[in-house]
Amino acid sequence: TMDELRYDGQTVVVTGAGGGLGKAYALFFASRGASVVVNDLGGSFKGEGSSSKAADVVVNDIRAAGGKAVANYDSVENGDRIIDTAIQNFGRIDVLLNNAGILRDVSFKNMSDQDWDLVIKVHVRGAYKCARAAWPYFRKQKYGRVINTASAAGLFGSFGQCNYSAAKLSQVGFTETLAKEGYKYNIICNVIAPIAASRMTQTVMPPDILDNLKPDWVVPLVAVLVHSSNTNETGSIFEVGGGHVAKLRWERAKGALLKTGPTLTPGAILKKWKNVNDFSEPSYPTGVADFMTLLEEASKLGDNDQGEKVDFSGKVVLIT
Numbered sequence: 001t002m003d004e005l006r007y008d009g010q011t012v013v014v015t016g017a018g019g020g021l022g023k024a025y026a027l028f029f030a031s032r033g034a035s036v037v038v039n040d041l042g043g044s045f046k047g048e049g050s051s052s053k054a055a056d057v058v059v060n061d062i063r064a065a066g067g068k069a070v071a072n073y074d075s076v077e078n079g080d081r082i083i084d085t086a087i088q089n090f091g092r093i094d095v096l097l098n099n100a101g102i103l104r105d106v107s108f109k110n111m112s113d114q115d116w117d118l119v120i121k122v123h124v125r126g127a128y129k130c131a132r133a134a135w136p137y138f139r140k141q142k143y144g145r146v147i148n149t150a151s152a153a154g155l156f157g158s159f160g161q162c163n164y165s166a167a168k169l170s171q172v173g174f175t176e177t178l179a180k181e182g183y184k185y186n187i188i189c190n191v192i193a194p195i196a197a198s199r200m201t202q203t204v205m206p207p208d209i210l211d212n213l214k215p216d217w218v219v220p221l222v223a224v225l226v227h228s229s230n231t232n233e234t235g236s237i238f239e240v241g242g243g244h245v246a247k248l249r250w251e252r253a254k255g256a257l258l259k260t261g262p263t264l265t266p267g268a269i270l271k272k273w274k275n276v277n278d279f280s281e282p283s284y285p286t287g288v289a290d291f292m293t294l295l296e297e298a299s300k301l302g303d304n305d306q307g308e309k310v311d312f313s314g315k316v317v318l319i320t
């Protein structure tokens with residue numbers, strides 16, 4: 001026998017569900033029993049204009065297949081209205097997929113305030129407004145599942161996308177804190193860096209590669225993370241797409257511990273540069289460094305050695 005993960009009786013809000021990844025999420029969760037709010041502003045990928053068509057098409061597809069869905073055409077900047085749509089129509093919200101997004105790619109040299117502000121507004125403020133509106137419901141019912149959407153561009157940087165990179169990495173920090181604050185209320189929050197063929201990527205990747213990058217290949221991981229059976233995987237970052245699924249985490253080098261005081265000079269840092277960069281015995285922090293322990297250890301140290309260089313005459317000179 002087989003047992004599929006199901007979402008009967010739950011309401012799933014998908015932002016930017018008129019196309020690409022959002023549409024794939026909406027169709028999937030509706031097919032697995034959820035009532036879906038299909039939100040989409042219906043503008044261009046650069047964030048211009050609006051239309052009800054994108055969301056309507058998806059709602060019609062879902063209903064034609066016997067599923068439950070309702071459209072919402074607000075910008076994610078008005079997240080409260082999107083969550084209201086869930087409450088008005090289905091009486092509850094269980095899952096929020098913060099997925100809507102735009103691109104305004106341009107080199108940093110040519111970036112305008114408008115290109116910067118619009119991208120930050122949609123990705124950062126939009127995800128905030130939707131989560132903020134859903135949060136009281138999640139807390140009250142002691143149940144909530146959130147996916148925020150980062151990007152490789154945010155994690156690693158990407159030419160021509162400094163606005164988008166900044167917006168996307170913000171979703172990691174945002175998710176980490178929501179995961180910590182939500183945990184005791186059974187609110188589980190994760191962040192994905194997806195890769196999929198969509199109108200966003202069709203101009204930057206060749207067609208034969210895009211064929212293997214269907215949005216459908218991102219959906220199953222999201223389905224696992226937001227299912228009620230996931231009560232522990234929270235605050236995690238995943239790369240997902242084209243059949244690849246992997247968690248990412250921070251790695252801390254061995255590092256240098258220096259005595260504070262007059263010998264903590266630039267030269268002392270240079271002297272320890274190898275340790276600062278030594279990943280041979282890494283740790284994997286999930287919180288801030290324990291500064292009390294570090295302070296205590298540092299206080300036991302002697303004065304710091306200074307860096308050295310050999311000058312033109314072959315003499316060793318200390319750097320401070």
Ligand code: NAI
Binds near residue numbers: 018101150198
């Ligand atoms: P897409 O352009 O096909 O879908 C985004 C949807 O969001 C569009 O239907 C658009 O109308 C909607 N939208 C835009 N601004 C909105 C607003 N203010 N309010 C409501 N809806 C709005 O793009 P795709 O590829 O499906 O992207 C989905 C998410 O995944 C985005 O957050 C994107 O940044 C992220 N992502 C996608 C990658 C990819 O390879 N496709 C790579 C990394 C991240």
